[in-house]
Amino acid sequence: MSKLNKNGNNYIITYAVIMTLVFGSVLAVVAMVLKPKQDMEVLLEKQNFILKAALGEDAISSMSDEDVTRLYTETVVADVVKSSGDIVETEEASVDVFKEYKKPKDVRNLPVYTIYETKEKKNVVSYVFPVYGKGLWDFIWGYVAVKSDLETVSGVVFDHKGETPGLGARITDAEVQSRFKGKKIIDANGEMSIPYFEKGEGNDYSNMPQQVDGLSGATITAKGVSSMLESYLLLYKPFILSHKK
Amino acid sequence: MSTETLEKDVKEVKKTSEPLLSKKRRTLLTNPLDEDNPITIQVLGICSALAVTVALKPTLVMAIAVTAVLVLANVVISALRNTIPNRIRIIVQLVVVASLVAIVDQVLKAYSYDVWKELSVFIGLIITNCIVMGRLEAFALGNKPWDAMLDGLGNSFGYAWIILAIAFFRELTGSGKLFGVKVLPYEYIGNGVMMSPAGACILLGILIWVIRSRNGYVED
Numbered sequence: 364m365s366k367l368n369k370n371g372n373n374y375i376i377t378y379a380v381i382m383t384l385v386f387g388s389v390l391a392v393v394a395m396v397l398k399p400k401q402d403m404e405v406l407l408e409k410q411n412f413i414l415k416a417a418l419g420e421d422a423i424s425s426m427s428d429e430d431v432t433r434l435y436t437e438t439v440v441a442d443v444v445k446s447s448g449d450i451v452e453t454e455e456a457s458v459d460v461f462k463e464y465k466k467p468k469d470v471r472n473l474p475v476y477t478i479y480e481t482k483e484k485k486n487v488v489s490y491v492f493p494v495y496g497k498g499l500w501d502f503i504w505g506y507v508a509v510k511s512d513l514e515t516v517s518g519v520v521f522d523h524k525g526e527t528p529g530l531g532a533r534i535t536d537a538e539v540q541s542r543f544k545g546k547k548i549i550d551a552n553g554e555m556s557i558p559y560f561e562k563g564e565g566n567d568y569s570n571m572p573q574q575v576d577g578l579s580g581a582t583i584t585a586k587g588v589s590s591m592l593e594s595y596l597l598l599y600k601p602f603i604l605s606h607k608k
Numbered sequence: 609m610s611t612e613t614l615e616k617d618v619k620e621v622k623k624t625s626e627p628l629l630s631k632k633r634r635t636l637l638t639n640p641l642d643e644d645n646p647i648t649i650q651v652l653g654i655c656s657a658l659a660v661t662v663a664l665k666p667t668l669v670m671a672i673a674v675t676a677v678l679v680l681a682n683v684v685i686s687a688l689r690n691t692i693p694n695r696i697r698i699i700v701q702l703v704v705v706a707s708l709v710a711i712v713d714q715v716l717k718a719y720s721y722d723v724w725k726e727l728s729v730f731i732g733l734i735i736t737n738c739i740v741m742g743r744l745e746a747f748a749l750g751n752k753p754w755d756a757m758l759d760g761l762g763n764s765f766g767y768a769w770i771i772l773a774i775a776f777f778r779e780l781t782g783s784g785k786l787f788g789v790k791v792l793p794y795e796y797i798g799n800g801v802m803m804s805p806a807g808a809c810i811l812l813g814i815l816i817w818v819i820r821s822r823n824g825y826v827e828d
Contacts, residue, residue, distance in 0.1 A: 369691075369693050369694070370693060370694065370695060374693060375693045375695060375696055378691070378692075378693055378696070378700075379696060379699070382700060382703055383703070386703055386704070386707045389707065389711075390707055390710055390711070393710075393711050393714055393715075394714055397714050397715065397717070397718040400718040400719070401714075401717050401718045401721075404717070404718065404721040405721075407721075408721065522725075525729060527804075528662045528663075528803065529662060529782065529783070529798075529800070529803030529804070530803070580800065
């Protein structure tokens with residue numbers, strides 16, 4: 364066979380097409396093979412977050428993945444409500460909070476996770492509400508757990524996509540998240556009033572029901588967290604007020 | 609018939625080929641660690657060296673990911689080097705590197721989800737890491753796969769030890785921790801500058817200065 368002209372158009376185009384097909388198929392196969400494992404990781408993280416918000420970092424972080432999933436399936440009931448407060452017949456598993464975030468507020472599907480004390484689904488420990496919003500660089504999200512009185516925050520978990528490491532990314536620190544513990548989402552008049560990050564850091568707000576010690580150097584992320592909590596928890600207002608004893 | 613001659617050819621080549629770790633080949637591994645270091649001498653891959661070095665753990669993962677991508681890309685490009693049309697060679701290199709990076713990204717997502725969340729942004733940026741493209745252009749296109757692999761390993765290690773050194777000092781002075789474990793007394797207040805890329809830039813500058821004055825490298 365005569366030597367191929369490697370600078371000819373035919374050779375180059377054929378080469379490019381074959382290369383695209385080969386690498387394209389390799390990537391498609393890899394993505395398909397790894398998809399189930401990745402989905403499992405995402406689900407596991409969600410269960411982890413919900414339980415951490417409700418029961419505390421210490422109780423969950425020492426548990427194995429299997430134990431977390433078992434505890435979740437045994438004690439958590441997931442419902443979906445609308446901003447009117449009505450529970451709708453939508454599978455919670457099909458709700459993607461990120462996609463809902465892009466819809467107008469009144470048509471959003473809002474998951475509510477009720478954590479029970481026992482397997483028999485008696486005695487509510489807390490309600491967990493997912494939240495979603497914008498930080499400084501990208502989206503931030505999290506879960507807020509409220510005690511069965513639907514008034515006291517029992518814990519929060521935040522996560523982010525691209526906040527500045529060491530500054531805004533500190534919202535994922537357990538210590539920062541613990542600052543929300545014990546804060547109230549209802550004020551003295553029975554109206555909803557959402558906890559928020561104060562300006563500055565290192566101040567003592569332990570007697571204040573809504574103020575939370577802020578993040579120095581991460582003002583915009585902190586503001587993002589505050590407005591995320593405000594806008595998302597208020598969506599649950601009818602649900603919260605109707606379930607409040 | 610034709611396969612026989614082919615085997616014969618291969619055998620002949622093997623006879624004359626140099627040992628797997630000859631002196632020349634060992635320098636492929638060792639040179640990039642010091643006198644031909646991709647970061648301190650060639651000043652490539654600075655972007656990721658500044659970005660990921662806040663803490664040791666993500667840095668280590670980044671180093672491993674770059675090693676995997678660079679070695680594999682070097683081998684693949686070197687194996688294909690006689691078929692690649694010169695006019696689209698950069699595109700071919702990009703496709704190979706981008707595919708490898710996408711695979712590394714997906715594997716990390718499946719098997720090390722926490723680290724993936726932290727690093728996925730930077731993993732994507734391996735594609736544009738100048739070290740990878742630089743080695744492909746400068747070495748893999750003109751050398752055999754085994755040599756290209758050694759070259760890839762050498763350069764990745766040269767990259768790895770520098771970013772790990774920077775991460776060590778940044779994590780230690782920035783947050784008083786090493787691999788997330790508090791090592792300095794609790795009273796130590798982290799140095800905020802070290803947590804920001806500016807701190808990395810200062811450290812990197814000092815490191816380049818020290819290394820260059822030690823091995824006597826001078827810019828032409």
